[in-house]
Amino acid sequence: MPKRLTSATPPFVASLDDLAPMADYSFMDTLNRDPEAMAGGIDYAPRQVFSGHYVPIRPTPIEEPSYVAHSQSLFRELGFEDSLAQSDDFVRMFSGDLSHVPDPLRPVGWATGYALSIYGTEFVQQCPFQTGNGYGDGRAISVLEALINGKRWEMQLKGGGRTPYCRGADGRAVLRSSVREFLAQEHMHALGVPTSRSLSLYVSKTETVNRPWYSPGSRSTDPDVMVSEPVAISTRVAPSFIRVGQLELFGRRARKQENPRALEELEKIVLHLIHREYSETIDPSLALADQVVYLARAFRSRLTSLVANWIRVGYCQGNFNSDNCAAGGFTLDYGPFGFCEVFDPYYQPWTGGGQHFSFLNQPMAAERNFYSFCSAVRPLLTGDPDALQQLDQIQGDFPKVMHEQMEKMWAAKLGLEAFDGALFSELVTLMTQTPVDYILFFRELSSVPDDIEPLKKSFYKSRACAADPESFEKRWSDWLIKWKSHIRSGSREALSSQMKQANPKYSLREWFVVPAYQQAAAGDYALLHELQDVMTQPYAEQSKKVEEKYYRLKPPEYFELGGTSHLSCSS
Ligand SMILES: Nc1ncnc2c1ncn2[C@@H]1O[C@H](COP(=O)(O)OP(=O)(O)OP(=O)(O)O)[C@@H](O)[C@H]1O
Numbered sequence: 001m002p003k004r005l006t007s008a009t010p011p012f013v014a015s016l017d018d019l020a021p022m023a024d025y026s027f028m029d030t031l032n033r034d035p036e037a038m039a040g041g042i043d044y045a046p047r048q049v050f051s052g053h054y055v056p057i058r059p060t061p062i063e064e065p066s067y068v069a070h071s072q073s074l075f076r077e078l079g080f081e082d083s084l085a086q087s088d089d090f091v092r093m094f095s096g097d098l099s100h101v102p103d104p105l106r107p108v109g110w111a112t113g114y115a116l117s118i119y120g121t122e123f124v125q126q127c128p129f130q131t132g133n134g135y136g137d138g139r140a141i142s143v144l145e146a147l148i149n150g151k152r153w154e155m156q157l158k159g160g161g162r163t164p165y166c167r168g169a170d171g172r173a174v175l176r177s178s179v180r181e182f183l184a185q186e187h188m189h190a191l192g193v194p195t196s197r198s199l200s201l202y203v204s205k206t207e208t209v210n211r212p213w214y215s216p217g218s219r220s221t222d223p224d225v226m227v228s229e230p231v232a233i234s235t236r237v238a239p240s241f242i243r244v245g246q247l248e249l250f251g252r253r254a255r256k257q258e259n260p261r262a263l264e265e266l267e268k269i270v271l272h273l274i275h276r277e278y279s280e281t282i283d284p285s286l287a288l289a290d291q292v293v294y295l296a297r298a299f300r301s302r303l304t305s306l307v308a309n310w311i312r313v314g315y316c317q318g319n320f321n322s323d324n325c326a327a328g329g330f331t332l333d334y335g336p337f338g339f340c341e342v343f344d345p346y347y348q349p350w351t352g353g354g355q356h357f358s359f360l361n362q363p364m365a366a367e368r369n370f371y372s373f374c375s376a377v378r379p380l381l382t383g384d385p386d387a388l389q390q391l392d393q394i395q396g397d398f399p400k401v402m403h404e405q406m407e408k409m410w411a412a413k414l415g416l417e418a419f420d421g422a423l424f425s426e427l428v429t430l431m432t433q434t435p436v437d438y439i440l441f442f443r444e445l446s447s448v449p450d451d452i453e454p455l456k457k458s459f460y461k462s463r464a465c466a467a468d469p470e471s472f473e474k475r476w477s478d479w480l481i482k483w484k485s486h487i488r489s490g491s492r493e494a495l496s497s498q499m500k501q502a503n504p505k506y507s508l509r510e511w512f513v514v515p516a517y518q519q520a521a522a523g524d525y526a527l528l529h530e531l532q533d534v535m536t537q538p539y540a541e542q543s544k545k546v547e548e549k550y551y552r553l554k555p556p557e558y559f560e561l562g563g564t565s566h567l568s569c570s571s
């Protein structure tokens with residue numbers, strides 16, 4: 001590492017040392033394996049990992065890495081100079097080559113196993129062994145933990161090559177999906193929604209992999225061609241990457257008493273989670289059962305608030321499985337995602353996702369993930385009926401808390417004194433029938449217009465509307481009058497400015513991102529950097545030029561377009 005990195009910040013804390021208290025890893029699959037290769041992190045073969053919290057793994061560097069982007073705002077927070085992102089040692093490390101990192105960094109990273117529940121149903125068959133023991137970070141490898149300005153950050157490469165959990169896949173991520181994830185994470189952060197962050201993005205100048213994708217102009221649901229794409233490594237950063245699915249892996253093992261240390265491993269991962277994500281709210285000197293109860297309450301609060309925020313900004317996590325649900329209560333895995341344009345309660349960008357993970361069903365999906373979380377930690381409360389009862393209560397109250405968060409969020413979006421069910425359901429009907437652009441509509445409403453003229457900027461053309469425009473206009477005008485009788489008192493300016501803080505002007509629409517990653521694949525990053533700039537100030541008015549380019553309805557040619565309107569393969 002260059003001196004600047006260490007001199008600008010407090011010293012790095014090496015990863016594996018710091019993780020050691022969590023548990024020592026142990027394998028029960030040592031038969032026919034080379035222990036040195038395993039300990040050195042160079043045993044990449046897909047295999048069952050029966051116990052332990054992580055496996056050491058050395059990333060596989062991408063060939064001839066080249067700088068694409070870094071997050072200036074995260075660099076500032078970390079105390080890194082911008083120039084570091086293009087310096088040799090940094091590029092080398094964050095494109096997967098750990099061979100030259102100085103002390104106290106380690107040349108070996110780690111990958112973790114996790115379990116999967118889909119909408120609350122436990123799965124084990126998704127791994128090649130049909131046991132769930134071969135499932136986990138197939139292409140995500142953490143490379144360090146750092147304590148910087150009093151905050152702890154874990155840095156994780158995505159696309160850094162195979163791990164024992166790769167299930168026979170290549171461990172790579174392509175530039176396309178990496179650009180999407182890189183931009184979306186920082187956009188989300190700027191929207192004020194908790195998320196993993198983007199540190200850096202490097203692409204290989206020579207290495208490519210094949211992925212199924214859509215041919216130009218394809219309207220097909222599934223990809224119809226195989227394309228060769230450049231590989232990339234993006235690095236994401238968060239206090240931890242513990243997923244509900246990860247807790248489940250140990251919860252299931254403890255429940256089934258799969259090995260003598262199963263309960264102890266569950267306890268350690270839960271304490272590790274508390275330490276990484278909830279240390280400000282949970283006192284570590286409390287009894288374990290009390291800590292678990294506090295954790296459940298705190299996670300419920302974060303998860304319900306997170307999902308309400310997703311809906312506020314139009315975000316849909318199209319595959320909200322327990323393994324894509326961060327136990328720290330932030331957004332994770334920007335593959336199957338999309339930002340809602342034409343308002344549709346069932347909006348779902350990912351063709352594999354189904355209605356259960358669609359836009360306005362996300363509170364239900366969160367509830368299922370929360371139940372999976374509760375069943376994972378429950379073995380720790382065995383023998384403590386009081387704590388178990390509290391956990392049941394916390395679980396049982398999830399829908400109520402979620403509902404309150406949603407009403408609070410809708411009231412803020414609409415600038416209301418208090419949520420009004422009738423006004424809201426009339427609006428949902430109107431928004432669906434017109435139809436409207438979700439982002440444009442709420443932003444235009446935020447100017448507190450005298451009549452519906454400004455709102456029309458958000459209306460898409462529809463047959464129903466064209467057939468009887470007067471009736472639509474009247475219904476909208478009547479609704480607007482009713483809305484005005486419910487809005488917060490005070491000046492129009494004050495209300496407008498409050499509403500604009502709840503309703504972003506700029507949203508990362510897929511048809512902005514597509515040309516950015518296409519140009520990036522040809523070595524031109526100008527559009528990507530422009531998008532990065534615009535989308536990290538989503539509430540600001542920005543210039544006329546930016547407004548004309550990015551504050552717009554989705555053009556008709558992008559509807560139903562494969563890879564733009566919907567996508568099936570996120571990798
Ligand atoms: N190319 C690949 N090589 C190896 N494993 C992969 C690859 N693509 C996906 N996986 C693994 O398949 C599982 C499901 O993939 P999914 O698209 O949810 O994850 P992801 O986008 O890679 O990961 P994350 O949830 O870490 O952001 C994950 O465990 C992931 O690590």
Ligand SMILES: [Mg+2]
Nearest residue numbers: 323324333335
């Ligand atoms: Mg995932």
